[in-house]
Amino acid sequence: MSDANRGGWRVVWIAFVVAVFGWGVGFYGPGVYLFALHQAHDWPISTISMAITAHYLLSAILITRLPDAYGRFGVSRVTAAGALFAAMGAIAWTNAQHVWQLLPALMLSAVGWSAMSGAALNAMVAPWFERDRPKAIGMAFNGASVGGLLFAPLWTALIGGLGLSSAGFIVAMATVAVVGPLAWRFLRDVPLADAATAQRALPRHVLLRQPGFVAISVAFALGLFAQIGLFAHLIARLEPDFGGRIAALAISLVTLCAVLGRSLLGWLLGERDRRLAAAANFLMQAVGSLLLAFGDSPVLLAAGCVLFGLGVGNLISLPPLIAQREFGPADVGTVVALVTAVNQAVFAFAPAIYGGLRDFTGGYLVAFLIGAAIQVAAAIIVTRRSRFF
Template sequence: MIYSFTFWVTPFRDDFGVSTGTVLLAATLGQVTMGLYSPVAGRIMDAHSVRLLATAGILAFSAGYVLIAFATDFWQVLAVYCTLLPVGAIFAGGMAAQVATARWFEKRRGAALGISSVGTSLGGFVFPPIVTALNQSLGWRESHLVFGVAFVLIMVPIIWLIVRDRGTGEREPGDTAPPAQGLASAEHGLASPEYRKQSPENGLASPEHRKESAEHGLASPEYRKESPEHSLASPEHGKKSAEPAGQPQDFPDWKMGHLARNRAFWYLVAALTPLLVVFITIQLNTAPIAEEAGILGQQAALLISTLSLAMIVGKIGYGFMADKTDHRLLIWFSAAIAMVSLVLLQTAASYIAFLVAYALVGISQGGIMPTMGAIIASRYGPANFGRVGGLIAPLLTLTAFGPVIFGYLRSGMESYGPIFQLLMLVVVPSVVATYFLGPNGRETPPEQTGA
């Protein structure tokens, strides 16, 4: 629904008697508070059921839309955008989808992250025409009521139908990552009395097990000689079995303090922030940009739909490429496409040219989420995904001030042309920071490197 916010600007401004800048403040504050909540939310998602949290998120989002429908003053809208909507967006949005995906996939994680992030862009493609149509036929208050009720009736059943928390012994076919609650966990050790008591039919000391083990060579000298690292009785196995469930055994546990001292973490933030500033500024200013070019109504809505559809292409494409290439190349590619789109926006002389420009913006930014997800999972480990993503989120909320700053700058200019030129300069730091991010590789906490 964030892609549709630009179409609430005019009715909010007219009904509440506030300025456009004040209305845009709602989106900015929503992004900022969402970032502030994210570190805590990330830790919660690492420790609890994503399905339950996503359900709670939908309920919060729905309640927020219903309350906005009955707002009598704009401060009430601002309050909802700072409370219920950010909570709903976190627990039922892209971050929750990426946490769940990172838990399930190892070999094809980049592709999976790209596909899982398609939902937000699909919403951006579907909802703008619906929002504009409902605004024209029902009004913005009734539209908010319709959406608030529809979220619960449609999304909650879908969540319980398709969202699965990774269960005992389950894994992606061909995935080498350990299961979320594997039988080799410290809590349910294979040699523990509890395990033998609970599962005598699977007991290691049973004749059936010894027969099967002999067949597969588990107890044979050859097995112990060839694969000592897998020996059930080896010190290495005992050490590995005590590690946190669901985390690849060679990924350490990352604390917030470790991340704060990790250079790659800060280079990643510096690489992504400028690109997101460009995207959010263009996306939230779509209505005035289109109006300046004489593009109104459903044609303006189609610009957002085109952007969102292109983001789907970008997310899936980048997701598959993230499994096979240096992640820095993907960020540089996004930066290059962003530059081309900004040049085209300055020179566009037709509606088709604007559609192409918005498609390029969508492809450029569509790859950011799966690329970021692949970088986090490959460098810090899936069990730390929510924690790392949760710490990045409040830092990326700085991008929410982009539309406001450039909006004020636009008020002193004759057109958006100079704004597009300034946005091109914003892209440059992303290119530099990406270089210093370094090639793909696993990060080590400072305490283990002596830093």
């Protein structure tokens, strides 16, 4: 193994750790705050949900500026600062005593999440790899799934044992203590585009109009909308059939399948068509959604969780791989940041819309059927290369 490859794989593992904390605090954390703050202060669920949606929307805007921040400050400084803001956000959320305090909390957490999101992981890993990029991206993004496995029970245990405020402080300190030094020590040498390459980069408004970009952006925004909406309501869907404790284990099953599915894709994709792989992934999740919609036995519902879960991780790791193949080196980072931002701005509304459909229809059948239809539409759209329609 060459020194360059050794350095690249070391960065992959650093990105894995960043993903563990980034998702554990910035993605799974808001769901914890929703329940805990409602229970502690009896604030309306809708009010807290609006703050969480604002957290995702603001971070979506910030993600579009990540390439500029990396060019000015470097990957190392931006990542370390992101860990600090994520920590301050966690403390602010968990110490909020009045509703207005959710505003500064979400602003802090949005900055942290934007600097530790999928676009950030791609910026750390992608410059080191060409042929092995699917494997490297898959390994780094597996940290997101591990973050869900570790932080969901960790948050619950800490809140139950020490209280919400202490739990937020401990998680915040751990985030800074682990991510900060790793970013400062190992991400300082992450290569960025040189001046000549940067001058050849296309402006954002040009990229936004390209049919290839539109197809990727729309397809994955739809797919993630369906995925996040179903994921947020999965326990509520399964609880009548299995009870609360077993239904909660379904989240772990889905997350484990996400790690397996992303790892398999990374090892098997090679030079195969990445858009067709994405379409197959959307269709597999659509089948899983249909089984969860109509399933009336443990076997069918478990099969739905497995098929849905196998595709979960690939929806965040496939866009960078498609962008690598279809856009110039100077534009890949910007394309990934824009796609990530669009995805996040769309899926921020998914839990509320799924919940509204559930309340309106008295069950999850319609919501999950619509989700499956959206995933089929995403599969069709992502294969569009030269024109959108």
